[in-house]
Amino acid sequence: MKKIIYLILSNLFIFIIYPIIRFTNKKFYEKKILPSVINSTCNSRPIQYQRKKVVPKAFGIVLEIGIGSGHNLKYYEPSKVTKIYGVDPSNELNKLAKDKASKYNLDVDFIVSSAEEIPLDDNSIDTAVTTFTLCSIPDSQKALNEIYRVLKPSGKLIFSEHGLSPDKFVANIQNGIEFFYPKISGGCHANKDIPNLITNAKFNIDNLETMYLPGTQKFLGYNFWGTANK
Numbered sequence: 001m002k003k004i005i006y007l008i009l010s011n012l013f014i015f016i017i018y019p020i021i022r023f024t025n026k027k028f029y030e031k032k033i034l035p036s037v038i039n040s041t042c043n044s045r046p047i048q049y050q051r052k053k054v055v056p057k058a059f060g061i062v063l064e065i066g067i068g069s070g071h072n073l074k075y076y077e078p079s080k081v082t083k084i085y086g087v088d089p090s091n092e093l094n095k096l097a098k099d100k101a102s103k104y105n106l107d108v109d110f111i112v113s114s115a116e117e118i119p120l121d122d123n124s125i126d127t128a129v130t131t132f133t134l135c136s137i138p139d140s141q142k143a144l145n146e147i148y149r150v151l152k153p154s155g156k157l158i159f160s161e162h163g164l165s166p167d168k169f170v171a172n173i174q175n176g177i178e179f180f181y182p183k184i185s186g187g188c189h190a191n192k193d194i195p196n197l198i199t200n201a202k203f204n205i206d207n208l209e210t211m212y213l214p215g216t217q218k219f220l221g222y223n224f225w226g227t228a229n230k
């Protein structure tokens with residue numbers, strides 16, 4: 001029952017309330033509403049489970065792409081991680097992440113920048129982490145090419161992302177909401193072909209799992225997670 005109420009309410013917000021606010025007052029929506037929407041939706045229980053599956057695999061010098069409000073920070077193992085670079089263009093989310101970072105024994109440098117141009121040297125990173133971010137990066141192929149460039153030859157890409165469903169009905173919804181969904185979600189495209197983007201950047205995916213996240217709308221909940229090598 002709780003799950004049904006949650007799904008009804010979230011559809012009401014996605015399809016009616018957020019669009020009304022966004023199309024009435026874009027600046028207010030993007031500065032005051034969107035950061036807390038992203039912060040809270042990215043903290044749902046199914047998403048936390050996904051984080052736990054991938055983030056503890058990070059080691060050495062880590063680059064987190066689209067660190068957002070810092071929900072992954074509590075899943076890093078301080079004994080395995082020497083430094084974290086958190087790249088994200090959002091000042092509002094960066095502020096939230098900085099507050100969280102002070103609670104953990106981690107050395108985190110926040111870089112307010114776009115992943116399409118990462119201000120780091122070639123072959124300098126041991127682990128690149130991307131969770132629920134490729135959907136929102138305008139040129140996610142360019143970002144993955146950049147991740148490939150900065151990763152050491154022995155480096156790993158660790159990911160958990162939502163994207164294009166293999167089910168035609170769900171994929172049609174994902175394609176159908178493109179005309180408004182990115183505008184209310186900070187640029188999130190629900191229909192990205194995640195494995196294809198990763199392999200197009202010359203990565204070899206060595207482990208890939210998929211499922212619909214429980215308690216999540218199917219069009220937003222088809223999840224890909226795993227690791228890839230250079």
Ligand SMILES: C[S@@+](CC[C@H](N)C(=O)[O-])C[C@H]1O[C@@H](n2cnc3c(N)ncnc32)[C@H](O)[C@@H]1O
Nearest residue numbers: 042066067068071090114115131132133136137
């Ligand atoms: C849905 S949030 C996910 C945040 C975080 N990765 C997490 O797992 O909670 C998407 C994130 O992508 C970031 N983003 C958007 N465009 C970006 C870009 N060009 N480069 C890097 N990050 C970007 C947003 O600022 C936001 O923090």
